[in-house]
Amino acid sequence: MEDPAEQLIRRALGRRPPPKLGPTLVDDVMRRVTVPPQSAAPGRGGPWWLAIPWLTAAGASMVVLAHLEWSGTARTVAWGLALAVVPLAYSATLWPGGALRLLALCSGGFLAAPREEPRAPR
Amino acid sequence: MAPAPDADDEAIVAEYLGSRDPDLFRLLVERHQERVFRLVAAILGPFADLDAEELTQEVFVRVHERLETFRGESRFSTWLHRLAYNRTIERRRRARLRFAHVPWGDLEESPTPDGPYEAALESERVRAVARLVDELPDVYRSVVHMHYWMDQSVDEIAETLDVPAGTVKSYLARARGRLRDRAKARNVQGLE
Numbered sequence: 001m002e003d004p005a006e007q008l009i010r011r012a013l014g015r016r017p018p019p020k021l022g023p024t025l026v027d028d029v030m031r032r033v034t035v036p037p038q039s040a041a042p043g044r045g046g047p048w049w050l051a052i053p054w055l056t057a058a059g060a061s062m063v064v065l066a067h068l069e070w071s072g073t074a075r076t077v078a079w080g081l082a083l084a085v086v087p088l089a090y091s092a093t094l095w096p097g098g099a100l101r102l103l104a105l106c107s108g109g110f111l112a113a114p115r116e117e118p119r120a121p122r
Numbered sequence: 123m124a125p126a127p128d129a130d131d132e133a134i135v136a137e138y139l140g141s142r143d144p145d146l147f148r149l150l151v152e153r154h155q156e157r158v159f160r161l162v163a164a165i166l167g168p169f170a171d172l173d174a175e176e177l178t179q180e181v182f183v184r185v186h187e188r189l190e191t192f193r194g195e196s197r198f199s200t201w202l203h204r205l206a207y208n209r210t211i212e213r214r215r216r217a218r219l220r221f222a223h224v225p226w227g228d229l230e231e232s233p234t235p236d237g238p239y240e241a242a243l244e245s246e247r248v249r250a251v252a253r254l255v256d257e258l259p260d261v262y263r264s265v266v267h268m269h270y271w272m273d274q275s276v277d278e279i280a281e282t283l284d285v286p287a288g289t290v291k292s293y294l295a296r297a298r299g300r301l302r303d304r305a306k307a308r309n310v311q312g313l314e
């Protein structure tokens with residue numbers, strides 16, 4: 001037999017019934033832990049011709065860079081950027097959504113319209 | 123290959139890590155789901171506004187991710203229990219930053235004793251007691267939830283927490299003692 005204090009505790013907690021375990025928990029857990037094999041993405045077992053646009057873009061970049069009349073340092077930096085960006089962009093389809101959003105956020109400043117320069121008075 | 127139904131957990135874990143046969147992990151979940159769910163629900167309590175079943179799922183997903191770190195130095199059930207306990211406490215603390223301790227709506231339907239004044243007093247008293255329980259240390263609060271809310275016997279609680287029945291009795295007694303002391307300090311009647 002419970003004393004009045006225990007009955008009060010029971011009343012205080014008993015406003016909501018305790019939850020019941022559903023019948024699908026095991027299946028739900030198994031669905032979450034059994035990861036399906038990744039679908040083929042470009043560069044990861046996809047058809048070779050998917051690389052053609054990227055290789056074309058890379059080739060065009062090289063041609064443009066080779067014809068720019070830049071200093072040696074600027075040319076080196078540009079080549080470095082191109083070599084880093086092209087493979088990164090190629091693998092972008094494999095990135096998680098969060099990384100893409102972050103990239104879009106960071107590149108927003110570069111992609112924004114150029115500022116209007118005030119014209120010098122004639 | 124189907125696992126032997128009487129195989130112990132540690133053997134099943136070892137076999138699963140070698141073969142990655144989903145049936146082996148399913149067997150572990152089936153064996154422990156009820157106990158983990160009870161533990162999670164008890165820690166969350168009636169006013170936590172979190173889904174105990176969803177968190178139980180998360181615990182098992184986490185177990186799956188970390189299964190390779192199980193070294194067999196303790197029983198699998200002890201390891202699982204500790205992981206479930208820590209995970210749920212962490213989630214509850216995060217949730218408490220966002221939710222009020224005891225939502226009004228859950229306590230307003232208190233039984234009306236005699237008149238509106240008495241009903242209001244009773245409602246306030248019940249709410250104060252719920253708040254006192256909510257403020258108990260994690261382990262005492264969980265045991266109080268299991269006993270008074272989930273209606274579990276001392277032996278059932280001992281099994282869930284993987285401790286001797288005497289320890290559960292001691293937790294309950296200490297929890298009631300703390301509730302009594304705090305009720306006195308805050309002038310809440312009925313817990314003497």
